[in-house]
Amino acid sequence: MNEPRRPNQPDDAGTPSCRPPCPDAAKTISCEDCAEFLLDYIDGALPEDQRFKFDSHIAFCRDCEVYLENYRKAAAMTAGLGRDERVQAGAQVPKGLVEAILAARKREGGDPHAR
Amino acid sequence: MVEADTGSTIERGAPSQGSSGIPATRSTIGTGRVVDPAPTAPDEADLVRRLKAGQDEAFEELVRSLTPRLLAVARRATRTEADAEDAVQDAFLSAFKAIGLFDGRSTLSTWLHRIVVNAALMKARKASTRRETSIEALLPTFEGGHHTASPRAWTGVGSGGDVTEGGGVGIERRRALWEAIARLPEEFRDVLLMRDVEQMESKAVAAALGISDALVRQRLHRARQALVKMLEPVMAGDGARDGEDAR
Numbered sequence: 001m002n003e004p005r006r007p008n009q010p011d012d013a014g015t016p017s018c019r020p021p022c023p024d025a026a027k028t029i030s031c032e033d034c035a036e037f038l039l040d041y042i043d044g045a046l047p048e049d050q051r052f053k054f055d056s057h058i059a060f061c062r063d064c065e066v067y068l069e070n071y072r073k074a075a076a077m078t079a080g081l082g083r084d085e086r087v088q089a090g091a092q093v094p095k096g097l098v099e100a101i102l103a104a105r106k107r108e109g110g111d112p113h114a115r
Numbered sequence: 116m117v118e119a120d121t122g123s124t125i126e127r128g129a130p131s132q133g134s135s136g137i138p139a140t141r142s143t144i145g146t147g148r149v150v151d152p153a154p155t156a157p158d159e160a161d162l163v164r165r166l167k168a169g170q171d172e173a174f175e176e177l178v179r180s181l182t183p184r185l186l187a188v189a190r191r192a193t194r195t196e197a198d199a200e201d202a203v204q205d206a207f208l209s210a211f212k213a214i215g216l217f218d219g220r221s222t223l224s225t226w227l228h229r230i231v232v233n234a235a236l237m238k239a240r241k242a243s244t245r246r247e248t249s250i251e252a253l254l255p256t257f258e259g260g261h262h263t264a265s266p267r268a269w270t271g272v273g274s275g276g277d278v279t280e281g282g283g284v285g286i287e288r289r290r291a292l293w294e295a296i297a298r299l300p301e302e303f304r305d306v307l308l309m310r311d312v313e314q315m316e317s318k319a320v321a322a323a324l325g326i327s328d329a330l331v332r333q334r335l336h337r338a339r340q341a342l343v344k345m346l347e348p349v350m351a352g353d354g355a356r357d358g359e360d361a362r
Contacts, residue, residue, distance in 0.1 A: 030260030039336040067266040074342045078311040090183030098178050101204050105211050
C-alpha cells in the first residue's frame, strides 16, 4: 500500500494503524468499530462487553486514542458556542438597525398569515 | 433584503413547519437542557397575540428586545458586520411572515435564535468558496479496519475545547468551527445545532424534527465526526492562529 508511513507504524509493516502490539482482533475491535462506537462510549451507553473491548483497543491504539480526544474536543468546542458570554450579554446595536428592520417589514407587508 | 428561504435550513423536516419553513420547535440557548415544551409566559402570550394581530408596537417591542442578543449570535457566525446585520434583519422578516404559524411551544427568543443562526450560516456559506459538502466526504476513512491516516492531536485545543480552560475559543478557531458547521449537510447541521449548541435533549430533538431518537444520535455522531475531520488542519496547529477576539 502506498499511504505515507505513520509515526506509530512498525518499520517492517505496511498496514497496521495500531501501535504494536496491535490488539488481537478476536478479542477487541477495529479502529473502524471504535470510531463507530464513540458517541455511545462517551455517553456511557455501550454495553459492558463492548465497553471492555473499546477500552482494550484504546489502550493499545494511539490513533484511536487521539481520535477519541479530538472528538471530545470538537463536541466541547461546539457546546461552547451556545455558552458564549458575549452572546448571552447581547451586542451593542448600531444606530438605525432596529428602524431598518421595522421599515423593511412595512415594505414587505408583514405576516400574510396574521389577522 | 429578505429571501423566501431565509431561516429555512434548520427546520426542514420539522413536523409542524409551515410553508415559510419557520421552526415551531422548542429549545433553549445556553441556559440548560430542555426536555418538555415550556409553556409561553403570560406576557409573551400577549405579545404573540398582538404580533399575530399585526400591531406595529408589538413588532417594535420584539425587535428592540431581541436584536442585541440576536446580533451577538449572528456576529459569531459571520465574517463581516454587514452580514451579521443582514442575517438579523432576514431572520426577523422571516419570523414576521411566519408569526401566524408560531405555536408557542418554544419562546419567541429561542425560535428566533435558530432562525438567525441559519440566516447567519447562510451568509457565511455565501461568503465562502466552500459549499455544503456530502457527509460521506467528511467522515474518517479506514482500510482493513484501520485509520487510513493517523489522526493528529488537537494540540491547540484544551480538553474542555478551550471553553472552560481558556475562557473562550479564540476568534480564528471559532470562525473555523462556524465554517465547518456551515458546510455540514442540513439534516446533520440541524441536529448538531440543537444537541451540541443548544444542548437540547436527544428526545426533544427527535420530537422537534419528527425523526427517531436513534437517528438523532446517528446524525449527531456523523456531524461530530465531520467536524473532527474538517477542523484537524486548524486545531492540530498548522492552520489559523488565534488572536485577540475583538468582536
